Amino acid sequence: MDQTVCCYRHPDRETGIRCTRCDKPICPECMVNASVGFHCKDCVSQQGGTHVQARTIAGGSIAADPFLFTKILIGLNVLVFVLELAIGDRLALDLGLYAKCSHGPGTPTFGCGVADGEWYRVLTSAFVHNQPSPVHLLFNMLSLWWIGAPLEQRLGRARYLALYFVSALGSSAAVLAIAPGSLTIGASGAIFGLFGATAVYMRRMRYDMRPVVALLVLNLVFSFTWANVSWQGHLGGLVTGTIVAIGMLYAPRNRRDLVQWGTCAAMLVVSLAVSAIAVAQVTS
Structure with a gap:
């Protein structure tokens, strides 16, 4: 049986989306648009703005040609x-x-x-x-x-x-x-x-x-x-x-x-x- 995943800020809300920077589960209210995917509000606040550099799940840089x-x-x-x-x-x-x-x-x-x-x-x-x-x-x-x-x-x-x-x-x-x-x-x-x-x-x-x-x-x-x-x-x-x-x-x-x-x-x-x-x- 799959484990239910809920937003890290709203435990009552199930979600299938995760922050592409820190991998926390986030609901639509907590999503901040990034160049690739979404970031959570914690990552955005740590960067002091509404946009942070997109990273891969392993922390690598997003390349123009990823292949x-x-x-x-x-x-x-x-x-x-x-x-x-x-x-x-x-x-x-x-x-x-x-x-x-x-x-x-x-x-x-x-x-x-x-x-x-x-x-x-x-x-x-x-x-x-x-x-x-x-x-x-x-x-x-x-x-x-x-x-x-x-x-x-x-x-x-x-x-x-x-x-x-x-x-x-x-x-x-x-x-x-x-x-x-x-x-x-x-x-x-x-x-x-x-x-x-x-x-x-x-x-x-x-x-x-x-x-x-x-x-x-x-x-x-x-x-x-x-x-x-x-x-x-x-x-x-x-x-x-x-x-x-x-x-x-x-x-x-x-x-x-x-x-x-x-x-x-x-x-x-x-x-x-x-x-x-x-x-x-x-x-x-």
């Missing part, structure tokens, strides 16, 4: 894929996630791996996809647009980018820790982080979570049952993105920046530490 960075991420992935078609498998081997390559009779001598100092792979691998077929890229980019664009709008650009890249690092850490012997590529680990963040957002806003939970379960089943799919990367990205989103969306207002960026920094350190330990074990 710009999602478009840029998609463009970068497409650009790398075009380069793959032009250069061939060499690019995927040089940029993909690999702990340590093998050298010896009959073995490839491409690149080396993270164990040989190529730490850029923990991020560049998230921009490489299978070729020549565009199916892998197409599926990931559609998911990035459907899931990522709304999150960028709701979190703000800086927080969205932090979520994406920290999720990608968490995905790489899980792969290095669990399956260090396989070459892993694709943006799906970071996208699973966005899935987790979407679930946290819907919980935070008290929306019906059944659609996103069903979609997430289907993707997890796909990850564990299909061949050549890195369930390790998907799970690592999901866990990392979920934790980062909890820090961003449930941070207390008076310490919002500290909690949000502290959570991102903590998960960044954990991801790199797990990666370093995994690589050290492979080297030894």
